[in-house]
Amino acid sequence: MSSQNTLPSYLNPLELGPWATYLEQVxxxxxxxxxxxxxxxxxxxxxxxxxxxxxxxxxxxxxxxFEGYRVQxxxxxxxxxxxVRYHPGVTLSEVMALAGWMTVKNAALNLPYGxxxxxxxxxxxxxxxxxxxxxxxRYTSEIGIxxxxxxxxPAPDVNTNERVMAWMMDTYSMNVGSTSPGVVTGKPLSxxxxxxxxxxxxxxxxxxxxxxMLRLGMEMKGARVALxxxxxxxxxxxxxxxxxxxxxxxxxxxxxxxxxxxGIDPHALGKFLAAGTGTLLDFPGIECISNDKFWEVECEILxxxxxxxxxxxxxxxxxRARLIVEGANGxxxxxxxxxxxxxxxxxxxxxxANAGGVTVSYFEWVQNASSFFWTEADINARLDRALSEAFRxxxxxAQERRLPLRTAAFVIACTRVLEARELRGLYP
Numbered sequence: 190m191s192s193q194n195t196l197p198s199y200l201n202p203l204e205l206g207p208w209a210t211y212l213e214q215v216x217x218x219x220x221x222x223x224x225x226x227x228x229x230x231x232x233x234x235x236x237x238x239x240x241x242x243x244x245x246x247x248x249x250x251x252x253x254x255f256e257g258y259r260v261q262x263x264x265x266x267x268x269x270x271x272x273v274r275y276h277p278g279v280t281l282s283e284v285m286a287l288a289g290w291m292t293v294k295n296a297a298l299n300l301p302y303g304x305x306x307x308x309x310x311x312x313x314x315x316x317x318x319x320x321x322x323x324x325x326x327r328y329t330s331e332i333g334i335x336x337x338x339x340x341x342x343p344a345p346d347v348n349t350n351e352r353v354m355a356w357m358m359d360t361y362s363m364n365v366g367s368t369s370p371g372v373v374t375g376k377p378l379s380x381x382x383x384x385x386x387x388x389x390x391x392x393x394x395x396x397x398x399x400x401x402m403l404r405l406g407m408e409m410k411g412a413r414v415a416l417x418x419x420x421x422x423x424x425x426x427x428x429x430x431x432x433x434x435x436x437x438x439x440x441x442x443x444x445x446x447x448x449x450x451x452g453i454d455p456h457a458l459g460k461f462l463a464a465g466t467g468t469l470l471d472f473p474g475i476e477c478i479s480n481d482k483f484w485e486v487e488c489e490i491l492x493x494x495x496x497x498x499x500x501x502x503x504x505x506x507x508x509r510a511r512l513i514v515e516g517a518n519g520x521x522x523x524x525x526x527x528x529x530x531x532x533x534x535x536x537x538x539x540x541x542a543n544a545g546g547v548t549v550s551y552f553e554w555v556q557n558a559s560s561f562f563w564t565e566a567d568i569n570a571r572l573d574r575a576l577s578e579a580f581r582x583x584x585x586x587a588q589e590r591r592l593p594l595r596t597a598a599f600v601i602a603c604t605r606v607l608e609a610r611e612l613r614g615l616y617p
Contacts, residue, residue: 206282207497211289213523218599221590225607232292232603235285236303237261241331243309245323255324259307259332261341262288265609268339269305270295270547272346272375273328273353279308283497290518291547294540296602298579300551305341307332313348325353329360336361338371338557344550345375347420347496351387355380371557374550383553385568386546391425391494392569393545394516395433396576397537398490401512404584405535410434413488415510417441418495419458419469422516422543426492427455439478439486442495444468446483447475484508493520494543500525508534515539530593538595540602541576541583548575 205212215233219226243255258281261269271291284306292304309328313321335341345354354373358380361372370381378384385392402409412435416423419442427437436452447453447469461472470477484504491508493499494516500508505525513529513536515521521529521536529536549572556562563571587597 206280207286207519208282208289210498210519210522211286214595214599215289215603217523218596218603221592221596221600222603222607225604225611228607228610231263231265231607231610232289235260235262235288236264237335238281238285239332239335240281241328243324243328243331245320245327247320248317255309255311255328257307257309257328257331258284259335259341259343260284260288260305261335262304262306263292263606263610264303264305264341265606265613266296266303267301268303268337269341270300270302270344270550271304271306272344272546273307273309273349273357274347275309275311275313275349275353276347277310277312278496279310284308286497287518290540292606293599293602294544294547296605297540297583297598298544298548298575299605300547302342302547302551305343306346307343308346321353322356325356326360329357330364333361333364336372337365338369338554342371342550342554343373344546345421350421351375351377351382354382371554374553375546376553381553381557383549383556383568384563384565385572386549386553387421388425388429389549389568389572390422390516390543390546391427392429393548393572393576394422394426394492394494394514394542395429396545396573397542397580398430398492398512398514399433400577400580400584401535401537405512407489407512411436412490413438413486414490414492415439415441415483415486415488417483417491417493417499417520418517419455419462420494422546423492423494424455424459426494426514426516428459430490431455435490438488439483440469441480441483442469445470446478446480447472448478448482448486449475490514493517495520498522500529502528505529511535513537515542518543526593526595536594538598540598541579541594544579545572545576548572 239259241257243257287306295302354376376382439448484507491510492514497519500521502524505528
């Protein structure tokens, strides 16, 4: 059955955006699902899409309205789980796709969650701290009708952080009349956050890269890494890779692209940027190159950790890396993936490579429910084990059936989701 014939009526087929990428990935996996493929529309249609108006008083006395979203793609295996992003490019299509990928990601890791995502179309850099707080609290109140520790659990994403999660947790708690730390994850430690959460997504990128390199006979020591994005994910991934002997030879962010064949120290770069004395391009001892040249950098590992649709049919043919580790959600279009696979590249898909964050979010949620907290060493060991086991299952299936790793991950995840859907049946 064509996905075009099963689109939700509120989406224009000509303006699908990231949701089109997700739908194409679903279509590619359906031939491998056997009898469960009859439930395919469960994957093609989000369970619930909430669009909310977020009006706030600005510091100058005016009132501005922002558009917010919360999408619950699937909750057959447990409560919705997924981040909230603040970005001027947020759309319903994007949030739907991100929620769909969260469904697959949580199932691929066998976490007891469904997939959800949220966002507000805003440039948070244009807001004061007090305006940001008011917007967060109003948004939380608006989506409060569908979130909760047993219903849907938000977390940080692009341009949101521990402070934003603290505001969300407090707002929800005030509205329900009791402190509810489990309603969000990625909180500050003093409010029930988990050790190891901040670096978990980047650390997870390293774990799956290590596992792939072991099987491919690649050495971590001296491996050259080109990194797109130096936010929370890219920064953490770069630090762990650097500490394990890899060389970060190129980094790209919103300011531009820097290059240094002998390696860029991510610890020093992080301190430089935190000081606020300059942008990426002002870091001493590096060469500035064009953003377009970034894709041609000689490297063993390419780690896109920015936004979706960065690797396209236009630039995929210039990529030299043998291993692409998707730190971002949906950074590679299906057409670009075909080009990369045809030349022998290995793509570690986002639903596995960046699953470290939601895995430790799960640990945080469990700790909140039990009021018993683990050490950071325990967290990191559990994260390593969970990702290594998920990688092994996906890798083995890919080898057995001669599938790309993304398809193998979708086969495992979608099988779990659709089995849950079939077993639960339809009510009423």
